[in-house]
Amino acid sequence: MDEFARIRYWTEGRQSTALLQEQGVVLGIGDDAAIVETPPSVAGGELQWLMAVDTMVETVHFSDATMEAFDIGWKALAANISDIAAMGGEPRHALVSISAPPAWEPARISRLYDGLFACANAYGVAIVGGDTTSAPLHMVVSVTVMGTVTAGAAIRRAGAAPGDAVFVTGPAGMAAAGLHALLAAAAARAPLPQSASALVQAHQRPAPSVRAARMLAARGTITSLNDISDGLASEAWEIAEASGVALALRESLLPRSGSMTAYAHSCGEDPLNWILYGGEDYMLLGTIAAADAQAAKAELAAAGLPMYLIGEVEAGPAGVALIRDFAERGSGKLAEPQREALAKRGYNHFGN
Amino acid sequence: MDEFARIRYWTEGRQSTALLQEQGVVLGIGDDAAIVETPPSVAGGELQWLMAVDTMVETVHFSDATMEAFDIGWKALAANISDIAAMGGEPRHALVSISAPPAWEPARISRLYDGLFACANAYGVAIVGGDTTSAPLHMVVSVTVMGTVTAGAAIRRAGAAPGDAVFVTGPAGMAAAGLHALLAAAAARAPLPQSASALVQAHQRPAPSVRAARMLAARGTITSLNDISDGLASEAWEIAEASGVALALRESLLPRSGSMTAYAHSCGEDPLNWILYGGEDYMLLGTIAAADAQAAKAELAAAGLPMYLIGEVEAGPAGVALIRDFAERGSGKLAEPQREALAKRGYNHFGN
Incomplete structure (x- = not known):
């Protein structure tokens, strides 16, 4: 041929x-x-x-x-x-x-x-x-x-304003966990654990969030939008820098995949690390006028699409903070919230 | 960074x-x-x-x-x-x-x-x-x-019709000769011969024929057009197959770069081989309604752009022929024309 x-x-x-x-x-x-x-x-x-x-x-x-x-x-x-x-x-x-x-x-x-x-x-x-x-x-x-x-309706990174709500359309970190499972199985010459199949799927056959994006864009209240292919923290930084604002994310509000969390614990990894820095996920991270956040969430829910409100936009300087308000496992109560600056890093092809 | x-x-x-x-x-x-x-x-x-x-x-x-x-x-x-x-x-x-x-x-x-x-x-x-x-x-x-x-004005490969003239906008084979010179110099750890500089330029910094293409397209008489990046013979075959016609090219009408011919002779290569099969040239090869061919050539000439009429389109089956009517060097007369089918090959990335 x-x-x-x-x-x-x-x-x-x-x-x-x-x-x-x-x-x-x-x-x-x-x-x-x-x-x-x-x-x-x-x-x-x-x-x-x-x-x-x-x-x-x-x-x-x-x-x-x-x-x-x-x-x-x-x-x-x-x-x-x-x-x-x-x-x-x-x-x-x-x-x-x-x-x-x-x-x-x-x-x-x-x-x-x-x-x-x-x-x-x-x-x-x-x-x-x-x-x-x-x-x-x-x-x-x-x-x-x-x-x-x-014309004029494209959603850029640069429109986030103080007071907006921050949202994500699915749990980050699954693709990173899937990659970890694939590499661990290959290194051990062992079959993949059945429990990792959704994670592996997230790594191998990601589903871009076209429907959710179209529905959100049509509302006219989305002020910035990214996919999180470079990781949640990195993409949040991009929005923060392009918009000249700070994004404050609440740890307790970050959606967590049960299978990802279980898999992370089974191999001694920190699920939060994958959620924030894993990358290669294709959910959307964005900001929306606070007044429309609940209605948008309801519209997506009616279509079977998740949307999680995970934080707020604050006035600049540009930055991303994580409010550590997540309960200790089994403690039954919220921990005393701590504010922590998130590193501007993610999956970086030049390794630094 | x-x-x-x-x-x-x-x-x-x-x-x-x-x-x-x-x-x-x-x-x-x-x-x-x-x-x-x-x-x-x-x-x-x-x-x-x-x-x-x-x-x-x-x-x-x-x-x-x-x-x-x-x-x-x-x-x-x-x-x-x-x-x-x-x-x-x-x-x-x-x-x-x-x-x-x-x-x-x-x-x-x-x-x-x-x-x-x-x-x-x-x-x-x-x-x-x-x-x-x-x-x-x-x-x-x-x-x-x-x-x-x-809308509707793009020039495809598929419009060549019997009777059309075949044209090319410059001498093919220079890029192949330039590549040969570069590789020979590297193998010999010798400097490039000064005489090869136009050939090397053709390989390294090709100049796409945008102006010529725009002027030709505006005439409305161009029936097919290709650049000759895969080689003259290969691109002629593409037009022939897409249009269901045969292209007959006259060897005596093919433009030849003097420096290419001299370089080919200096290293025992056949210049015609580079012209037909060299590839990585960015002149245009096309067909034009015969009645408009001379006027198109004159328009390009007035703008300092060459256009060579190198053959005719004939009825199918699809194919490319070379009419070997080129004079023996120094004989002072044309050789008896011979018709030769050209191979459908060019620069092929899969090597067959």
């Missing part, structure tokens, strides 16, 4: 004509560039386009011990869809660049595309083009996603 | 506010996604968006022997700009993903960004976002470019 035959083998017939039409795809994979137009469902009004790229590198973001080819494809696209969601936008089109080393035979690359297209079809995203190259040793997958938002 | 500080160090203050405004950039580097809108200069009429991605991998597309960091950045963007030009479009926005191994210290990465921004500013492209990750051993640079075209 030559390069073009392989690209056809990997990509042909993977998406319905209906999906491609719905997303305004004029010309997809195969020419110098893809052509897209404003999707037919967009009624009047000016659109703006959102663009984001995310890259996953073998040994840095995944290895044979942590992810199968399908998962890699799924997650590479999911991470990008999450970036569009975190702007309040609708993800529509994707380009996929794959640099494959010789050890990745075409069938394995095809499973990676299985994961990419499964995620694309689950979220209604049209894969419209890409590039395939060889690589010497390590697989690199880079995905670009384009989306749309009504 | 943490990751965000490094991104600022690499990217801050690199482009003028005027350029960003002209390209409709609402929000650039720094949030989950970039926001762009229809550029203010676009007057009425429906736009379509063009999207393309190209990836360059250390050891596959470049090495210490062939390109400096500046060149890598320049070429990674130039290759993408060329893809947008080859659709008849206007390149506008770019996302840059860089996966850097430890051996690439921040100052070297900064020189790569120097090249990226030099190319971006030369072509008026706004760099609006990206991703930076680490990599174990080899640098990988992936660039996505978005551009616009008037």
